[in-house]
Amino acid sequence: MAHDHNVNPNAPLEYQSEAGRLNITGFWTFLGAEIALFSTLFASYFALQSRVGDGPTSIEMFEAGLVMIMTMLLLTSSFTCGLAIHEMRANNVKGVIGWMIITLILGAGFIGYELYEFVHYVHEGVTLGTSAHWSMFFILLGTHGLHVSIGIGWIILLLIQLARRGLTPKTASKVFISSLYWHFLDVVWIFIFTCVYLMGMVN
Amino acid sequence: MDLKWNEFIITGDPLILGAQISILLGGIAVVAALTYFKKWSWLWKEWLTSVDHKKLGIMYILSALLMLFRGGIDGLMIRTQLAKPGMEFLDPQHYNEVFSTHGVIMILFMAMPFLIGLINYIVPLQIGARDVAFPYLNNLSFWTFFVGMALFNISFIIGGSPDAGWTGYTPLATNEFSPGPGQNYYLLAIQIAGIGTLMTGINFFVTILKMRTKGMTLMKMSMFTWTSLITMLIIIFAFPVLTVALAMQTFDRLFGSVLFTLQGDGNPMLWVNLFWVWGHPEVYIVILPAFGIFSEIISTFARKQLFAYKAMVVSIVTISVLSFLVWVHHFFTMGNSAEANSFFSITTMAISIPTGVKIFNWLFTMYRGRITFTTPMLWSLAFIPNFVIGGVTGVMLAMAAADYQYHNTYFLVSHFHYVLISGTVFACFAGLIYWYPKMFGHKLNEKIGKWAFWIFVIGFNVCFFPQYFLGLDGMPRRISTYLPEDGWTGLNMISTIGAFMMGLAFLIFVYNIYYSWRYSPREKTGDAWGLGRNLEWATTSSIPPHYNFAVLPEVTGLDPYWDMKEKGLDQQKNTDYKPIHMPSNSSTPAIMSALMGMAAFGLVFQWYWVGIVGAVGIFITMIVRSFDYNDGYYVSVEEIKETEAKANK
């Protein structure tokens, strides 16, 4: 049943096979769980926000410029990821691969800056053990950063498969799912940007 | 962590030594038997790598029975220690370890997998599907659960068990007060198993939503399928909370963060909140499928459609929403404001309304029914009054002011055993006996089954009813001994006797499995009880073939199989066979999970290189999986014809 190849040629490629449709529904459900996961992290962050102990507060550490660059990188990558899916609808493998590579480069840039930021804090003496506030900061941002890194690795694998097999209902549904994931991480970042950085720099 | 050899393997306790020796001998016996009968490749190919939901279901149930045994031994050890004042059977440290592992094992490694096993076996059949939405993931879920379970269970022989309660409250569970590997085992083992549970949640949620056979709208699904669907939804939203909470405590213990500690401005109450934000929905995860099982059995053996099906559906949906809004009732006494306590007091009491609705629905289903008193029906009948006692005492606990008296006494212990045993455990037994012919092609012996039933139910009440009074008399939970002057001796002794009665009943139950395997007549049809109402009974043979249905059934109303029988339609007469597509087995989930176990084991002892090697291994298996384009295979029409002709011959 699930794996019947009852193909629907009128739908977009990624929705054509039953397996593709199920995978997409399954992934949306997984994103529901991811929302619960990040909500818990945000709730914990808020609960511990004022618990800085002897350590510095956010306002003493954050640098607006760095965060703006990171945000621009990730937002742009979400846009280029959308362009890749657009090319997929036009059945242009080269376009998909090209835009995805740009997406990944932007994502890698984001991770680079994030690592730089973490290392910088550690040099300033702010670490996981400085205070509950900073523990939670590193865990929340680290979880997001880990997600982005895994996304980069995953999409590289998919690009190899695309190059080898071209666009089929199966490769298309995989690429489409990875794009949902990428956009989702972008949305999470917007919340981090607002709740952690902006609010942290105002208080 | 620098451990000396004799600290690594636990030594010096005769009880643990006995367990070590019996595990060693048991292990050798199993390996020898498999080698002697040349069953290794059969085991690997037919079972361990199988993606068949039915086989996975059976493996879940077997593991759960094993855990019921282990958790039961823990329980009996607790009761032995408490039988009389001043007992020296377990020292206080060992006592702490035993009640901690007892709780974790019973809830996470017994109740959940037992129910998930039944869901695995039955739900795809009830919705008329040939498998689940993600068969590969299903195998992976099983293995992550299994590895988590194994990791948790080895703690008592290697390194030492967790001893901070099944709730793992901070600051007790932080490095300062719980040094050593025990609590790390708790965090990592539950983490791995929890990820498996989340995957099960997603898998069955999509399966039930997307893979129902023709004509089965949501409001035509069986009640067990409905409760499973809602359970999966709760899992999807509750388990990520646990994942995060466990990860946070792991960071505190292994990587020096200060989230829940007393230093660094940490907040131990945050753990308590997060734990119960998951923990209360968790108790509904283990009770809703039980409600489903009782609904099936009661309507089958009363030969009536379930009374007020729609009210039933509405009440489980209501329960699922409310279950996320009551968590503070677990710590009314821990410094909340009066407003917060009142709010959570009211939401908690509100939960008893939909629960009460269901009780009346079951009663009205039986009203004027022609009841057959089979063992599964007896378990279901016993459930109703016993669960009501658990529910009523729950409402008593829900009154925040009164809870200052009851909290952390044996009154609470008795409450949750009344709901968990007469709800979940009775349902597991009832469901297993009810669907046993579907799984193994023969029934369990009714006479032996009734002995087990009566001894268990009486033993259960003898064990736990006195505990309400012990609690009201002020006996706190989690104490390893008491004084004769406390005046708790008599009731404790009675309670211990009841516990051993339940142990005896369990042994009889297991003996029944053996006895029935030898002597029970084999079933000739798919409808073993002759009263089946839902599609799981509509298969040609008593044990469904791996593709379940040769031709997918069509559904027009509730209780579709009953309907077909009434209309004289024979699902099996339809021989319009088409090739059936089925998924292939896979060995990566077992390997991936084993690597997770290895990585986690390394982290338990803070051997980070083992963790890193394991993590790299996990990524490699994921890459292998990503490049795997195996799309399954087709069962040919000839093969279907052959299988169907052979059915029940």
Ligand code: HEM
């Ligand atoms: C009528 C519905 C119920 C109500 C009103 C209710 C109420 C409560 C309250 C207020 C507590 C906390 C008491 C305290 O700590 O002092 C509690 C504890 C507990 N309940 Fe219930 N409950 C209900 C049903 C259930 C069900 C169906 C289950 C499981 C199947 C369950 C399992 C538990 C467990 C495991 C605990 C204690 C855990 C611990 O502290 O270790 N309850 N219940």
Ligand SMILES: [Cu+2]
């Ligand atoms: Cu609760």
